[in-house]
Amino acid sequence: MENLPAEPFFLDASPGKRFCLYHPPARDMLSNQAFIYLHPFAEEMNKSRRMAAxxxxxxAAMGFGVLQIDLYGCGDSAGDFGEATWAIWKNDIAYAGQWLMQKGFASIHFWGLRLGALLALDYAVNEESRTDPAKFVLWQPVVNGKSFLTQFLRLKLVNKLMSDDTDKVSNVQVFREKLRAGELLEIAGYTLSPAMAAAIDELKLGQLVVRNSEIYWFEITPETGRELPPAGAAVVEAWNQSDVYPKVTLIPGLSFWATQEISECPALLVATLKPFKSLAGIQS
Structure with missing residues (x-):
């Protein structure tokens, strides 16, 4: 089945424009359903471009439209990374959804990787216009925003220790204090603003309860036989208590968003398609 060429374009938004790549459904499998892809944070976005593509x-070959959007300040979109805010990124999802609806798609699903998974859920929690069940594909979702931010700040600590900087008396807490004081931090080539840091710090996957939803959670593990880590299992339990029952799939493979070289996880691609075959009218 031959895919139609992906269509690059700039989407009108505010502030500025967003670079998007639209994958139309295959000609003989036209569908009224589409996915919005929400990429991960900072350099993880670049490392995972191939898997996302x-x-x-x-x-698209299965019959879904797909819109990949570079969020404000990311990739080829307008703005600088340090100017981005969580609120702007959530507005970007709204712009993407409106564009897809104008293209004739009736049902919009969300597919997010790492922090992009949290962004999708956080957006949908307050989406009052939704009537049909929201469908989410979560690739390795960040479980706790504060822990994620701590890991990101450690990149600066490593760079500082490896440099000739005589001021070696730094730690993550010092960086957090600088952010609270309103200081921008340069980390691994990205400018982190106090506002973005504060927003990420508050995020907890278990608290993002999207009722009337179907959640497909895909977790990469280093080897077969592993279970979902305790923090992830606690999220599932919290969601279950709110009548949200995610379908969790564990897949052995490489953490492609963090590997030194660009890598792939073919098993993840196969597993991600499986739950949507019936939706696309494909017999298993």
């Missing part, structure tokens, strides 16, 4: 093409 492969999955987008696979969804």
């Amino acid at each position: 492969l999955q987008a093409r696979a969804f």
